[in-house]
Amino acid sequence: MFEMxxxxxxxxxxxxxxxxxxxxxxxxxxxxxxxxxxxxLAARVAGLPYWASAAVAGFFGGALQPRLFRDLRYR
Known part of the structure; x- marks a missing residue:
């Protein structure tokens, strides 16, 4: 697995x-x-602390990746 x-x-x-x-x-x-x-937006508008803003951004950014990479072709 690690080799892959x-x-x-x-x-x-x-x-x-x-x-x-x-x-x-x-x-x-x-x-x-x-x-x-x-x-x-989470830090400024919602007023969340930085650690919570990072968690929110990581969640939404990670949720978007499968949609963005859906049509990519690999060699």
Whole structure:
């Protein structure tokens, strides 16, 4: 199991994991920006402490990833 994870990480950083790397990086950036926006909104608007804002942002950002990566093709 660890060998598979290590191999996937190596392929990711060498740019050989996805058939369309630019699209994968775009989707990843969208997820990061969404999580950052959730963090800012939870901290500023809702007034939550930073640790709770991070938990909320992590939950919503993580929930969005399967939707963003749904149509990605791997090599």
């Amino acid at each position: 994870v290590r191999n996937s990480i190596g392929l990711f950083f060498s740019g050989k994991l996805f058939a369309e790397p630019a699209r994968a990086y775009t989707q990843l950036a969208i997820g990061i920006l969404f999580a950052a926006l959730c963090f800012i």
